[in-house]
Amino acid sequence: MKMDVNDLSFAYGKDHILNSISFSVEEGERLIIIGNNGVGKTTLLKCLNQMLEPKKGLITFNDINLNTYSHKELAKLMAYVPQSISYTEQNVFETVLLGRKPYINFQPSINDYLKTETIINQLSLQHLALKNTNQLSGGERQKVAIARALNQESKIILMDEPTANLDIKKQLELSDFIIDISSKNKIMMIISMHDINLALRIGTKFLVLKESNIYAFGDKSIITKQLINDVFNVNSKTVYDNDTLHFIYE
Amino acid sequence: MLNMKSSPYSLYQEKQKQRYLILFMLILLLVFVAIVSVFTGNYHLTFFESIRALFKVTDNTSHDVLIWQMRLPKTIIAIIAGAGLSISGCIMQTCLKNDLASPSTLGITSAATFGANLSIILLSTSALSISIFKSLTYLTSLFAFLFSIVVVLIILSLSKLKSFTSQTIVLAGIAMNSLFQAFTTMIQYFANQVTLSAAIFWTFGDLSRGNWQEIIILFIIIIPIFIFFIMKSWDYNSLSSGEDLATSLGVKVNRLKFVSILFAALITSVCVSFLGMISFIGLLAPHISKKIFGKNHSILIPASAITGSVILVLADILSRTIIKPIVLPVGAITSLIGASLFLYLLIKGSKKHENGR
Structure with a gap:
């Protein structure tokens, strides 16, 4: 299982957002896209999901070009967890059930209902099943959104800033939750974030964007004080705690 | 089997059942108001006169016209147009994402x-x-x-x-x-x-x-x-x-x-x-x-x-x-x-x- 992105560029009219982006992700990996706000992280995710049409470039999954996939096939391959989840008068069960949409023709089948139940149990969301999504807290809402993505049974999950707008404790909880489900379900994850320390906690691979271009791509070792200075324009110190690297901004 | 009753799916089914029950009652309400609509108007018909006209067993052609050409079509139109x-x-509202x-x-x-x-x-x-x-x-x-x-x-x-x-x-x-x-x-x-x-x-x-x-x-x-x-x-x-x-x-x-x-x-x-x-x-x-x-x-x-x-x-x-x-x-x-x-x-x-x- 391998996804390759080759020389991807995107522009809104004359406004260049992404410039010649290339990287690859493999089974079980969690790729974190890091960069300042407005650098094109969301745009990149949307290009991967074919929601936006890139100006040029090739995206393949197991050497098959993604634009040969139909809408439904693509939905079975890749799930998307948007940054702001619109909450409506749909309850949690219905929201998670929505993940079965690519498999539903007219009405959900028994199988769809049972799978939804399994996911809800697996993620311990039972107590919320009949609550409307607009009554949930930010962290619960993110979990429900991830549950829906898992219910899609896709091989890849794209997440746009899943930890933004959460309390610190909830950020850590959700990070561990993400690590847990990705290693249990062997799902490839591509996650955009701007918090370096959380990124280091979750990610196995890192793609750092600066001014529409790739600044660096690789494993943990690429994240350095120099990189933080260049990309975010802040000085930092490093602290080792239990063999984990943390950055403290000056 | 004990927790079957409170499993998310059965809770959801219960909820759906409730909703369909309300929907059914709403249909009954519609039937009721439709009957009231056919039976009310300026020209007073008794209940039996209306029924007879409705089933076309009346001798009074004006009753027949009143029911079949005026009140009944009006009520049916109200139902479909509504x-x-x-x-x-x-x-x-769904397509434009706006409840207004x-x-x-x-x-x-x-x-x-x-x-x-x-x-x-x-x-x-x-x-x-x-x-x-x-x-x-x-x-x-x-x-x-x-x-x-x-x-x-x-x-x-x-x-x-x-x-x-x-x-x-x-x-x-x-x-x-x-x-x-x-x-x-x-x-x-x-x-x-x-x-x-x-x-x-x-x-x-x-x-x-x-x-x-x-x-x-x-x-x-x-x-x-x-x-x-x-x-x-x-x-x-x-x-x-x-x-x-x-x-x-x-x-x-x-x-x-x-x-x-x-x-x-x-x-x-x-x-x-x-x-x-x-x-x-x-x-x-x-x-x-x-x-x-x-x-x-x-x-x-x-x-x-x-x-x-x-x-x-x-x-x-x-x-x-x-x-x-x-x-x-x-x-x-x-x-x-x-x-x-x-x-x-x-x-x-x-x-x-x-x-x-």
Whole structure:
């Protein structure tokens, strides 16, 4: 299982957002896209999901070009967890059930209902099943959104800033939750974030964007004080705690 | 097996059962108000006279005509038009992501009115007599339809613009509303008295205008679209969670929105062109249904349809009984209720913003 992105560029009219982006992700990996706000992280995710049409470039999954996939096939391959989840008068069960949409023709089948139940149990969301999504807290809402993505049974999950707008404790909880489900379900994850320390906690691979271009791509070792200075324009110190690297901004 | 009872799926099934039970009771309510509607009116028939006329076993032809040519078609029209206007409002709200979207707030109704006025006034000034006027009612409907489609196309293309949020769409609709009202006033200014009164009379929503032929046409248009909407209910469920999400779930969002809004507008314009302005059903009924049934469209769409029917039949009964023997235009009644709700929603919406966490 391998996804390759080759020389991807995107522009809104004359406004260049992404410039010649290339990287690859493999089974079980969690790729974190890091960069300042407005650098094109969301745009990149949307290009991967074919929601936006890139100006040029090739995206393949197991050497098959993604634009040969139909809408439904693509939905079975890749799930998307948007940054702001619109909450409506749909309850949690219905929201998670929505993940079965690519498999539903007219009405959900028994199988769809049972799978939804399994996911809800697996993620311990039972107590919320009949609550409307607009009554949930930010962290619960993110979990429900991830549950829906898992219910899609896709091989890849794209997440746009899943930890933004959460309390610190909830950020850590959700990070561990993400690590847990990705290693249990062997799902490839591509996650955009701007918090370096959380990124280091979750990610196995890192793609750092600066001014529409790739600044660096690789494993943990690429994240350095120099990189933080260049990309975010802040000085930092490093602290080792239990063999984990943390950055403290000056 | 112990925890089977409280498993999420069984809880959900329980919830769905409750919802279908409420839907069933709503259907009973509709049957009840429909019967009341057939049995009430200025001309008093006893219960048995009505029943005999209804089953065609009466000797009194005037009773037969009263029931079969007046009250029954009127009631059936109220049922279908109420359902049609309501589902079209419901779908527009989902597609444009705005609970205030409806045929009347988007300006579709006023555009249809303008079209109808234009055809009535133009045809009369081109020296066509009133007698062939009658055979040209469908031309009036056609004009009404064409102009409502124009508004739909404008709304759809505006909604594609990046600067247009779901809020500004309704503002654009209000602008469209005034625009077509202005056009209507202008052409009415140049009409002579007879056509002017015909044109103005046309704008009063009136259910008694239709007869069996119109009923059949309404059925032919609304039933297939209703089935289409129901078939797509999971697409709408995805769409109401956001366009990006719907796309990622495999929904062809642009095509779905375009076709859906077009069909919704088709229902509206046909209803308006046959019956005149009947405003706010498309706002009122889906709103009530969402509160009761939630936003799962496979139950919301039928629920909105039945709620719409109940409201329109009730409004029709009210219009005939408030100041007996005068029959008020039913459009005025629905606007009265609907506009009040519209204001209420705006006030409630702004309060929610103030208290936002």
